[in-house]
Amino acid sequence: MPEAPEVQTVLSTLETQIQNLKILKVDVFYEKILANPSIKELLVGQSFLQFHRIGKYLIFTTELYDFIVHLRMEGKFYLLNEIPKEKKHIHVIFSLSDGRFLCYHDTRKFGRMELYPKQEDKYNCPALKKVGWDVLDERYTPMYLYSKIHTSKRSLKAVLLDQSIQAGIGNIYADEICFASRLDPRTRAYRLSKKDCQILVKESKRILAGAMKYGGTTIRSYTSSLGVTGLFQLKLHVHTKEGCPCDVCSNPVIKTFVNNRGTYICTHCQKRK
DNA sequence: AAGTTCCCCTGTTAGC
């Protein structure tokens, strides 16, 4: 389940591997991955020139376009020397000018690919129109967060997962950010002070940046196999730790549901306001 | 308008 750090790892690896390579051919085996079937033809002859990430969106800029890919739950890229025999979950294959193949693999078929005319400011791309600042963007500040949520009745967790407020946080990191901020994810957003927003923004940036650094170091040993996947190896304190003793206070971590999402909390460390 | 629920998918696991 790639969140911003895993997406960044995929992007960085691809940047070193496929920059300036031209797309000779695109084969699509599951059309619904593409927002528009014409993408297949439009990309032929284009080259992967620049690589950007906003939240969980990958942005590959070519001569004419911004090619936007969202991996959703299980999307992965593999860079292979030949087309694999087992293509069950491979839905798109890009034939590249160096003879290799960039294969898009996605068991649940949730991923999406979109194509738009190239924009200077990627936030202007139609695919990202409703996406808020990336968590690591300097414009994502405590006051920005406070202004977005201080009248909202929604839970803190819902707000952290809302990509139109800030982009890049998924279910795992949302729980970890709440734990690090010592806030109960069920807290109503309007109850959060400016000081709470300061802590939340700081911890969000710290945790995502830390995970990216880790992913970036771990991926190197995998580049030889050219399997380009995001690695999630950050040390988790609460997420998936139901019943485990809290790393801080040793009380058991509980699992509950917030906004229909499995949510892990140390109710001793995390205060509900 | 804001907030919630449903749905898209399929592999894995829990339950009978």
Place this chain on the structure above:
DNA sequence: TGCTAACAGGGGAACT
């Protein structure tokens, strides 16, 4: 043992 049902989850559509 073998089957079905529930579950996981990002985000957009549909609904309240």
